[in-house]
Amino acid sequence: MINLTINNKKLQVEEGTTIFEAAKLNNILIPHFCYMENVHQIGSCRICVVEVEGGKTLMASCVTPATEGMIVHTNSERVRDVRKVIFELMLSDHPKECLSCWRNQNCELQDLGNLIQLHEFRYEGAKSKDVIDSSSPSIVRDSSKCILCRRCVTVCNEIQGVGLMNPHHRGFSTFIGPSEDELLGESVCTNCGQCVLVCPVGALKEKDSTAAVWEALYDKSRTVVVQTAPAVRAALGEVFAYEPGTLVTGKMAAALHQLGFDYVFDTNFAADLTIMEEGSEFLERVTNAFNTKEKNHVLPMITSCSPGWIKFMEHRYPDQLAHLSSCKSPHMMLGALTKTYFAEKMNIDPAKLFVVSVMPCTAKKFEITRPEMFSNGLADVDAVITTRELGRMIKDAGIDFRSLEDGEFDSPLGLSSGAADIFGTTGGVMEAALRTVYELVTGRELPGIKLHIKPLSGLNRIKTAELKIENPLPAYSFLNGVTVKVAVTSGLKGAAELLEQIKNGTSPYHFIEIMGCPGGCISGGGQPRPVNDAIRTLRLEAIYREDEGKLLRKSHENEDIQMLYRDFLGAPLGHKSHELLHTVYAQRSKN
Amino acid sequence: MPSPAYLLKRVDFIFKDEKDWKEILKNSINRPAHELINELISSELKGRGGAGFPTGLKWKLTAEVDDSIKYVICNADEGEPGTFKDREILSKVPLKVLTSMAVCGHVIGSKEGYIYLRGEYFFLQPELNKSIREFKDYCNEINFDFTIRIFMGSGAYICGEETALFESMEGKRGEPRNKPPFPSTYGYMGKPTVINNVETLAHCYTIFEYGSKRFYDLGVQYSRGSKLFSVSGDTPKPGIYELELGMSLVDFVDEFGDGDTKAVQVGGASGFLVPRKGFRETTIGFQGKLTGISLPTGGSMMLFNSSRSMYNVLDNYLEFFREESCGQCTPCRVGCQQLLNGIKAVKRGEKNALYLNKLMRLTETMQYTAKCGLGQSVANSFSAIVENFREEMIY
Numbered sequence: 001m002i003n004l005t006i007n008n009k010k011l012q013v014e015e016g017t018t019i020f021e022a023a024k025l026n027n028i029l030i031p032h033f034c035y036m037e038n039v040h041q042i043g044s045c046r047i048c049v050v051e052v053e054g055g056k057t058l059m060a061s062c063v064t065p066a067t068e069g070m071i072v073h074t075n076s077e078r079v080r081d082v083r084k085v086i087f088e089l090m091l092s093d094h095p096k097e098c099l100s101c102w103r104n105q106n107c108e109l110q111d112l113g114n115l116i117q118l119h120e121f122r123y124e125g126a127k128s129k130d131v132i133d134s135s136s137p138s139i140v141r142d143s144s145k146c147i148l149c150r151r152c153v154t155v156c157n158e159i160q161g162v163g164l165m166n167p168h169h170r171g172f173s174t175f176i177g178p179s180e181d182e183l184l185g186e187s188v189c190t191n192c193g194q195c196v197l198v199c200p201v202g203a204l205k206e207k208d209s210t211a212a213v214w215e216a217l218y219d220k221s222r223t224v225v226v227q228t229a230p231a232v233r234a235a236l237g238e239v240f241a242y243e244p245g246t247l248v249t250g251k252m253a254a255a256l257h258q259l260g261f262d263y264v265f266d267t268n269f270a271a272d273l274t275i276m277e278e279g280s281e282f283l284e285r286v287t288n289a290f291n292t293k294e295k296n297h298v299l300p301m302i303t304s305c306s307p308g309w310i311k312f313m314e315h316r317y318p319d320q321l322a323h324l325s326s327c328k329s330p331h332m333m334l335g336a337l338t339k340t341y342f343a344e345k346m347n348i349d350p351a352k353l354f355v356v357s358v359m360p361c362t363a364k365k366f367e368i369t370r371p372e373m374f375s376n377g378l379a380d381v382d383a384v385i386t387t388r389e390l391g392r393m394i395k396d397a398g399i400d401f402r403s404l405e406d407g408e409f410d411s412p413l414g415l416s417s418g419a420a421d422i423f424g425t426t427g428g429v430m431e432a433a434l435r436t437v438y439e440l441v442t443g444r445e446l447p448g449i450k451l452h453i454k455p456l457s458g459l460n461r462i463k464t465a466e467l468k469i470e471n472p473l474p475a476y477s478f479l480n481g482v483t484v485k486v487a488v489t490s491g492l493k494g495a496a497e498l499l500e501q502i503k504n505g506t507s508p509y510h511f512i513e514i515m516g517c518p519g520g521c522i523s524g525g526g527q528p529r530p531v532n533d534a535i536r537t538l539r540l541e542a543i544y545r546e547d548e549g550k551l552l553r554k555s556h557e558n559e560d561i562q563m564l565y566r567d568f569l570g571a572p573l574g575h576k577s578h579e580l581l582h583t584v585y586a587q588r589s590k591n
Numbered sequence: 592m593p594s595p596a597y598l599l600k601r602v603d604f605i606f607k608d609e610k611d612w613k614e615i616l617k618n619s620i621n622r623p624a625h626e627l628i629n630e631l632i633s634s635e636l637k638g639r640g641g642a643g644f645p646t647g648l649k650w651k652l653t654a655e656v657d658d659s660i661k662y663v664i665c666n667a668d669e670g671e672p673g674t675f676k677d678r679e680i681l682s683k684v685p686l687k688v689l690t691s692m693a694v695c696g697h698v699i700g701s702k703e704g705y706i707y708l709r710g711e712y713f714f715l716q717p718e719l720n721k722s723i724r725e726f727k728d729y730c731n732e733i734n735f736d737f738t739i740r741i742f743m744g745s746g747a748y749i750c751g752e753e754t755a756l757f758e759s760m761e762g763k764r765g766e767p768r769n770k771p772p773f774p775s776t777y778g779y780m781g782k783p784t785v786i787n788n789v790e791t792l793a794h795c796y797t798i799f800e801y802g803s804k805r806f807y808d809l810g811v812q813y814s815r816g817s818k819l820f821s822v823s824g825d826t827p828k829p830g831i832y833e834l835e836l837g838m839s840l841v842d843f844v845d846e847f848g849d850g851d852t853k854a855v856q857v858g859g860a861s862g863f864l865v866p867r868k869g870f871r872e873t874t875i876g877f878q879g880k881l882t883g884i885s886l887p888t889g890g891s892m893m894l895f896n897s898s899r900s901m902y903n904v905l906d907n908y909l910e911f912f913r914e915e916s917c918g919q920c921t922p923c924r925v926g927c928q929q930l931l932n933g934i935k936a937v938k939r940g941e942k943n944a945l946y947l948n949k950l951m952r953l954t955e956t957m958q959y960t961a962k963c964g965l966g967q968s969v970a971n972s973f974s975a976i977v978e979n980f981r982e983e984m985i986y
Contacts, residue, residue: 043769044919046960057967058959063769078959085956089925122949123925125932148924167764167918170747172928174918 004070019061019072020048030074031083031115033090033108034149035062036198037532039158044150046086047112051076058082085123087116092123094201095144101202102392106529108200109147129175135185137369138207138362138525139196143175146203152176152195159518161493162312164189188315188591190492192308192516193362193525206362206526209383210393216354216382217260224354225342226261227334227413228252230268231360231424231521232387234542238528239391240401245538247546250406255394256358257407265338266409267357268416270330271423271432273337273564275555277581278303278327279437280572282511289510291478298322300487300502300509303429305329308363308516308525310585312492317499318587323512326582328380330423331357331364332373334413335380336580341568342413350378357384360424360524363516372583386526415560418451418547425543426490426520427456427463430513434467434486436556441469441476451553457544459519459536461494462487464509486511491518599846602809602817602833604797605680605687605790611800612686613729616693619799620735624654624698631795634803635815640666640751640788641858641889642964643877646795649785652775654699656783661701663692664760664779664786668709668744668751671859672911673891676819676831677789681706681715684793685722691792693730693737694799695785704739705779707756710746748915752963753778753786755917766917767963790819790890811837814876818890824856825849825896840865840873843892851896854979858888860908861968864975901980902938905973906931912969922957923966929953930973937985944985947977 001012006023013022023030034045043063050061053071058079061072073079090109098104130144148167153176156165164178164187178187196204216224237246256264282301289297304310304325313321328336335357339350357364364384367373373380385393394401408414419435422428431453438446445451455465467484469476487509489495495514501507517524522539523531552558569576619627631647638644653661665688669677680688692704708715723739730737742760744750750759754768757779778784787795794816798806806816814836823829826847844852854866857875863886865873876885895904909931916923933950936942954970961967977984 041769042919043962044921046920046922046962049960057961060769060960060962065771081952082956082960085953086921086960089921089929089953092929093925123929123933123953125925125929128928148918148921150919167766170749170918171912171914171916172918172924174924 002066002068004066004068004072006072007074013066017066019050019052019059019064019066019070022066023061023074028074030061031112032062033112033200034151036151036154040151040154042150042154044148045090047083049079049082050074051079084116084118087112087118088121088123090147091118091121092125093128094147095127101145102205102208103202107202126172128172131175131177133177133184134207135183136189136191136207136366137185138191138365139184139189139193140205140207141177141184142203142205143177145201146176147201148174148176149200150176151198151200152204155194155198159491159493160190160192160194161496162188162190162192165195188589190308190312190516191363191366191525192492194517196362196525197523197527197529197531206386206389207365208389209365209385210389210396212383213356213385213393216356222352222354223262223348224260224356225263225265225338226256226356226358227265227267227270227331228256228358229331229360229424229521230271230421230543231524231527231539232358232390233546234424234522234539235360235527236387236391239388239394243538244535245542247542249546250408251401251404253409254404254407255399255401258399258404259393259397261356263410264407265334265413266416267331267334268420268423269413269558269560270334270337271420272417272555272558272561273333273581274305274327274330274423275419275432275436276561276565276572277577278325279433279440279555281325281327282433282437283440284573286479286510290482300507300512301325303513305423305429306363306514306516306521307361307367309492309495309514311363311366311588312495312516313499314585314588315590316496317503320499320502321585321587323502324585326584328373328581328583329364329367331359332367332380332583333581336375337413337564339375339378339380340580341564345412350376354383355381357381358387358390359384360387360521360527361517362386362525364526375580388526388528391528412560412563415558417555417558418550418553419555421546421550422543424521425457425540426459426515427453427488427513428520428543429515430456430486430488430511432555433511435554438467439554439556441472441479443473450548452544456486456488457540459533459540461491462489462497464488484511485509486513488513490515490520492516599834599838599842602835604817605793605819605833606683609684609686609796612690612796615796615799616690616729616735617733619690619694620697627694627698627799628654630798630803634798634806636791636794636798636806637814637877638788639790639794639818639889641671641862641887643887646787646791649775649787650695650698653783653785656776658783660780660782661699662779662782662784663695663699663701663704664756664784665692665704665706665789665792666751666753666756666786667706667712667789668756669712669789670709670748670751671861671889671891673823673856673859673893674821674889676821676890678712678715679831680789680793680819681712681719685719686726687796688789688792689722689726689739691795691799692739693726693735694795695787695792696737697735699783699785701785702736702738704737705742705760706739707742707744707750707760710744713743716741716743747917749917749963749965752965755963756786757784764917766919769962788889809835811874811876813878814885820888820892821890822847822892822894824894825852825899826894836876838875839871840875841870843875844870844894847892848894849896852894853897853899854895854901856891856893856895856904856972857886859891859893860911860972861965862886862888862891862971864972864979866975866979901976901983902934905934905976905984908972909934909969912965916965920960920962920966923961923969926953926957926961926966927969930969934984944981947981947984951977
């Protein structure tokens with residue numbers, strides 16, 4: 001333990017604690033800006049400098065470890081003075097267009113200004129950059145607003161391992177982005193949007209699709225269908241000042257109806273469908289592996305719900321693409337079904353249907369532009385808006401979200417099981433799949449408390465579990481005694497670790513779930529800000545609450561799914577399924 | 592009495608021939624590490640790059656770290672405006688530098704050394720490589736395992752900062768790291784590393800050759816030994832001179848000035864500007880408790896006479912810093928630019944003269960909050976020029 005004094009308060013902290021953390025643990029607030037919990041070790045903004053007695057200069061508290069006997073002042077005359085000057089310098093290279101900025105009132109620079117209390121601008125000067133890159137279907141980069149805190153650089157390199165966002169040039173001409181002539185839309189960017197999530201200002205944002213949605217809503221000749229991903233309901237409330245982890249499923253459905261959508265469907269329905277298709281695909285691969293002599297199986301199979309992850313793999317591991325499940329992501333399945341099954345049923349011209357997906361994800365905006373995601377010349381999904389964009393639409397429409405009565409999803413694509421709810425969190429797809437697969441193979445329920453596989457939940461980077469098959473049904477007798485090994489990861493760095501194993505032939509797993517964003521969709525690139533591990537955990541718990549609150553917990557027991565197969569699709573992996581619900585992948589350049 | 596031709600005593604250690612290098616290497620590596628460290632410590636040699644960290648202590652701290660891989664790096668990224676002495680050392684007496692690197696390897700337990708050579712010095716490479724081969728051959732001959740390689744810089748000033756230099760060598764963007772940890776525990780590739788300036792290593796050779804006393808006897812308290820000076824600007828005799836530390840600036844100007852010197856820039860753009868009225872009270876050496884105003888320098892001494900506009904000088908420095916700042920921390924990246932804008936605005940009459948005081952506050956902030964020496968040192972020249980040549984800044 002280390003003894004130090006901050007603002008005349010004697011403290012004891014563990015060795016290795018920074019001054020900033022020591023202060024935080026003891027409720028002393030040090031204004032800060034570029035700091036990112038657990039990962040960011042750069043100390044670039046210098047807002048959090050403090051005076052350490054005996055030091056020649058001030059020290060950045062976020063990167064300076066506390067040492068024995070240190071005497072720290074966080075509010076001395078000099079500290080307050082320089083903090084104001086640094087903040088002024090930041091503002092001197094930042095456009096003051098707050099009222100028209102999408103981040104107005106949700107901006108860390110504004111928050112900081114509120115703390116620092118600045119009432120004059122002394123250092124007006126040059127502006128360093130004003131490039132707006134809107135080449136990507138997912139993310140817009142407005143460098144004029146960039147404050148060079150480098151959080152996006154940390155996320156893109158250290159957490160996602162994509163390594164695209166980096167500083168270029170020197171001195172005042174420094175800018176952050178892909179290299180000088182490279183556009184985001186033509187780069188290896190996976191569109192995961194984690195950079196958007198950590199950007200403190202308005203320099204990185206999702207490509208706005210609300211205008212297209214409003215236009216469709218106002219077009220009387222169109223039937224506008226909306227669907228919402230599992231993770232949206234666990235975070236949308238935060239836009240309306242609910243505590244993180246508050247479920248707003250009912251209010252969300254009501255708001256969507258009020259916005260004028262003709263049908264409000266639930267992507268969760270398609271999540272159940274995904275389990276049927278992906279589970280069957282897994283069983284097929286396993287059968288090939290254990291029951292045939294050819295052994296032409298490709299295992300482990302990897303989930304394919306996360307388009308950021310898919311693009312990452314297409315760039316980085318094109319030789320391993322056969323490991324990917326061929327299933328489209330759930331909202332694409334629902335889009336395809338809306339324009340076929342639903343259109344047929346309701347006798348609507350599919351060309352007049354406009355399908356909107358509300359997603360926690362920026363990569364889904366890219367996904368709908370993929371050529372594979374068109375059926376019969378029509379896009380499966382016409383527009384994707386993020387949770388944040390839905391929040392903006394609700395505000396824009398003057399809907400008082402907090403006082404809404406709970407609404408319902410519409411039939412026939414609205415009913416879902418608890419297994420579908422947990423698609424929104426890391427480990428959820430795997431658990432949902434195993435609930436169904438285990439029961440198909442053994443005829444018994446998945447063992448475990450409340451149908452959960454404990455080691456697969458939580459925020460650890462790589463999680464693994466083993467499941468021994470005993471006394472299977474006769475059709476699967478060849479699996480008797482087999483231990484099924486599964487792994488779950490979220491965030492692309494973990495994905496790369498698991499893929500390296502596959503590449504080297506050392507992967508022990510049969511089934512791997514990969515989600516592109518750390519924590520899974522609950523903290524996807526399209527979710528409300530801020531996101532940190534505490535908020536991730538609250539959202540994750542909310543998702544599990546939603547699951548446990550349902551009577552229907554397993555995808556294969558969803559009656560609407562059963563009806564869909566009876567009336568329309570036939571059997572999982574059948575001809576129609578392949579046409580509408582499955583896809584192919586493309587090799588992309590490595591850089 | 593000094594002769595009229597040489598007011599200041601010349602020293603001739605550095606460029607004295609290097610013909611005994613084999614003997615010195617062999618003798619030194621047969622001495623125990625602690626003895627060599629003590630030799631350096633009692634010589635009171637301080638780093639000649641400008642920062643003045645005691646060299647013996649640096650070697651000692653690195654030697655004490657337990658690690659099977661360590662590195663010795665010679666910082667030859669000589670980029671400070673107005674300094675050109677390391678180039679001369681590497682072309683005239685390279686084997687002195689190589690010998691000291693190898694001895695350092697022996698002391699700290701390292702088998703690998705690198706010379707980080709300034710990008711613009713690519714022309715030194717062929718000759719230097721020849722010396723390195725000759726040196727390696729001899730090492731093989733006496734069964735001493737130490738390999739030296741050249742690493743070419745790419746022309747960024749900031750890469751002379753030791754941690755930015757490591758980053759650059761590791762193939763990353765050249766930007767300073769947070770300190771602590773210091774190079775003695777976490778340097779190149781995260782391994783314990785001794786990084787010394789070219790000239791420091793050349794002085795080590797002198798100390799190994801003649802013993803610490805000969806070195807210690809030169810100079811004054813806190814600033815022992817001799818130092819190379821790169822003299823440039825308004826002087827009738829520009830060039831490289833080895834002089835004792837502790838000389839008074841007035842003597843220096845008497846010797847090297849053209850009779851009309853109005854200011855001397857000590858230590859390059861990031862160093863200190865001394866106006867005429869300060870010559871008498873200023874000495875050249877490291878700061879000590881008793882030495883009064885003592886200015887350290889990496890060797891750059893630029894003289895300005897009365898035909899020079901100090902506004903232009905400052906403008907030039909700020910252009911340089913704006914360009915060469917790594918762009919990482921706010922005070923330095925934005926500060927340099929807004930200072931430049933600020934003095935231009937005052938000169939053009941767009942801001943009144945009082946604005947200079949606000950700019951002074953800005954430099955003070957940079958001095959206290961910038962991440963590395965680059966941003967911290969901008970205040971030195973800025974405040975000296977603005978305080979002493981205020982008129983030139985305004986009219």
